[in-house]
Structure formats: C-alpha cells, structure tokens
Amino acid sequence: MAVTISSVHAAQIVAEANANPETEICGLLVGRAGHVDAILPAANVADEPTCRFEVDPSALFAALRRERNGEGAVIGHYHSHPSGEATPSATDSAMIRHTGEIWLIAARGELSAWRANGENSFDRVALILA
Helix, strand or coil, rough: CCEEEHHHHHHHHHHHHHHHCCCCCEEEEEECEEEEEEECCCCCCCCCCCCCCEHHHHHHHHHHHHHHCCCCCCEEEEEECCCCCCCHHHHHHHHHHHHCCCCEEEEEEEEEEEEEECCCEEEEEEEEEC
C-alpha cells in the first residue's frame, strides 16, 4: 500500500512541525483510500503536548460534518515528534482507534506514512509526493 499526498501539503506539515519544536503539532487527513486530498491543521489539546497529541474535538466534529456533506472522508491524521523519530511511538500504538487509519508523522524534517493494523501497531507504507 502507498499513500499519495501533494508535495505542498507534505511541506506544510513539515514546516508546521519545524515551527513548533517544543510541542507536537497535529491535524486531520481528508481524502480517499490511499490519497490525501486535504489536510486540516488542528490545535493539540493534550495534557502534555510536548510528548502527546490530541486533536481538538471541534476540528474533528467540523471535519466529520464536511464528510457527511460529501466533502471528503477523514482517513487519518498527522502529528509530529519534536524530540523523536518519524516512527510511531508506544503512545501512538496505544491511541489507535480504527484499523486502516493513515498516520503521517513528522520529525527532524522528515515525513513518514503508517497504516494502523488490527494489532495495535503500524505497518509502514510508501509515501508518494505528487
């Protein structure tokens, strides 16, 4: 499996992560199977935003309303690891809610793509910049 995202959106995620080196940034991915059509940046409302992320519920509800109106499905989300690698952490694994979700992780200027599998872990997927 692969995930396609525009180079503009990928650069926006990395730039947002680089601009916030102390806290995890986050947002939602909107699109269809294997293709990100839009990113929706969101506030990180986690108790400890330096090492966790939680998408602002109001951003999620707005995205779900868009989905209901036919404006693209939420297929996953993105976040950063300010002091780590662009790989899923144990905290990320514990946060998986839906098998098949796409997770993009930004760290140290790199962006990687992952798919949540049914075992509370991730499979790395190719990230294609369009």
